[in-house]
Amino acid sequence: MSEHERDLVSPEADLDERAVEGALRPKSLDEFVGQERVREQLSLVLRSAQRRGKAPDHILMSGGPGLGKTTLAMIIAAELGSSLRITSGPAIERSGDLAAVLSTLHEGEVLFLDEIHRMARPAEEMLYVAMEDFRVDVVVGKGPGATAIPLDIAPFTLVGATTRAGMLPAPLRDRFGFVAHMDFYRPDELELILRRSAGLLGADLAPDAAVEIAGRSRGTPRIANRLLRRVRDYAEVRGDGRLTLETARAALSLYEVDDEGLDRLDRAVLTALLRRFRGGPVGLSTLAVSVGEEPETVEVVAEPFLVRSGFIARTPRGRVATAEAWAHMGLTPPPDAAFGAGALFGAAEEP
Numbered sequence: 001m002s003e004h005e006r007d008l009v010s011p012e013a014d015l016d017e018r019a020v021e022g023a024l025r026p027k028s029l030d031e032f033v034g035q036e037r038v039r040e041q042l043s044l045v046l047r048s049a050q051r052r053g054k055a056p057d058h059i060l061m062s063g064g065p066g067l068g069k070t071t072l073a074m075i076i077a078a079e080l081g082s083s084l085r086i087t088s089g090p091a092i093e094r095s096g097d098l099a100a101v102l103s104t105l106h107e108g109e110v111l112f113l114d115e116i117h118r119m120a121r122p123a124e125e126m127l128y129v130a131m132e133d134f135r136v137d138v139v140v141g142k143g144p145g146a147t148a149i150p151l152d153i154a155p156f157t158l159v160g161a162t163t164r165a166g167m168l169p170a171p172l173r174d175r176f177g178f179v180a181h182m183d184f185y186r187p188d189e190l191e192l193i194l195r196r197s198a199g200l201l202g203a204d205l206a207p208d209a210a211v212e213i214a215g216r217s218r219g220t221p222r223i224a225n226r227l228l229r230r231v232r233d234y235a236e237v238r239g240d241g242r243l244t245l246e247t248a249r250a251a252l253s254l255y256e257v258d259d260e261g262l263d264r265l266d267r268a269v270l271t272a273l274l275r276r277f278r279g280g281p282v283g284l285s286t287l288a289v290s291v292g293e294e295p296e297t298v299e300v301v302a303e304p305f306l307v308r309s310g311f312i313a314r315t316p317r318g319r320v321a322t323a324e325a326w327a328h329m330g331l332t333p334p335p336d337a338a339f340g341a342g343a344l345f346g347a348a349e350e351p
C-alpha cells in the first residue's frame with residue numbers, strides 16, 4: 001500500500017497539508033462548527049476572564065488528531081485579543097528549551113503546547129511552577145554548587161493539547177482550570193464544515209455530495225477537508241468542475257475510500273478476518289501476516305477505526321468480526337461465526 005493512499009484517511013497531517021489547512025481554519029468560536037459543549041464552556045471561561053481583566057485559567061484539550069485542537073488554540077488567542085506562541089512536547093527536550101519559551105512570553109499571551117504528554121520530565125516540573133506562580137527557576141552551575149535563580153515571567157495562559165489525557169501526570173493535569181474533551185464529529189457537523197470549506201475554496205459542492213463525503217470522513221474534520229480536495233480535483237479534471245453526488249462517489253471509489261470511510265488496508269484486514277479466519281477469533285500477528293503487514297501497522301493504523309466503528313472486537317482470544325463487518329463486506333457469516341457463539345459476551349478487551 002502506498003503512502004499516498006493511506007494518507008487519505010489518516011487523521012494526521014504533514015507540514016504541506018498543514019499549510020493548506022491554514023486557509024480553512026475557522027477564526028472565531030462562532031465559526032467553529034460542532035463540539036457545542038466545549039464551545040459553550042470555553043466561551044464562559046474566556047468571557048469571565050475578560051470581565052475580570054485577567055488571563056483565563058490554563059486550558060487542556062484532549063482528543064484525537066485532526067479534531068480541531070490547534071484551531072481552537074488559535075481561536076482562544078484571537079478571542080482574547082492576544083497573540084499565540086506555538087510549541088510542542090517533542091520540541092522540549094530539556095528544561096532549558098522550555099525556559100527559553102516561557103521567559104520571552106508577553107503579558108496575556110497564549111502558549112499552545114501541542115502533544116504536551118511528550119515533553120521531557122524535568123521540563124514538566126518547571127512548567128508546574130510557571131503555571132502556578134508565573135515563575136521559572138533557572139538552575140545555574142552543576143553538581144553541589146548549582147543554584148536556582150528565580151525569574152518572574154509574564155502571566156500567560158497555557159493551552160495544552162494531548163491525544164491522551166490519561167497519560168498526563170496528575171500534578172500537571174490538576175493545574176489546568178478547564179479540560180475540553182474533543183469528540184469525533186457527527187455527520188451533520190461534518191457536512192457543515194464541508195460546505196464552509198467548499199465556500200472558501202470556491203468549489204460548487206452539491207448538498208447530497210456534502211452528505212456523501214461527510215459519511216466517509218471518520219468523524220474527523222481534517223479527513224473531511226482532505227476528501228473534499230480530492231473530489232474537487234476529480235471534478236476539475238474529469239468533470240465540469242461541479243462537485244455532484246456522482247462525482248463524489250466516482251472520486252472516492254477511485255481513491256478506494258468506501259461508504260463507511262474504510263480504505264484498502266482496512267478492507268484487506270476485514271476480508272482476511274472474514275474469509276480466512278471465518279470471522280475469528282484470530283491473533284493480531286496471524287491476521288497481520290495474512291495481509292502482508294507488520295502487526296504494529298494493523299494495530300496502530302487500521303484497527304482503532306475498525307474497533308470504533310464496531311467492525312472488529314478485541315477479545316482475550318483474539319480479534320473477532322462483528323455482524324456489522326459481515327454485512328458491510330456483503331458476506332454471509334457461517335452458522336458458527338464467533339460473534340454469535342458468545343465470544344463477545346462478557347469478553348474483556350485484550351491489552
Ligand SMILES: Nc1ncnc2c1ncn2[C@@H]1O[C@H](COP(=O)(O)OP(=O)(O)OP(=O)(O)O)[C@@H](O)[C@H]1O
Pocket residue numbers: 011012013021022024025026031032033034064065066067068069070071072114193221222225
Ligand atoms: N470544528 C471545526 N470547524 C471547521 N473546521 C475545522 C474544525 N475542526 C477542525 N477543522 C479543520 O480541520 C483541520 C485540522 O484541524 P486542527 O489542525 O485544528 O486539528 P488538531 O486537532 O490540532 O490536529 P493535530 O493534533 O494533528 O495537530 C483544519 O483545517 C481545521 O480548519
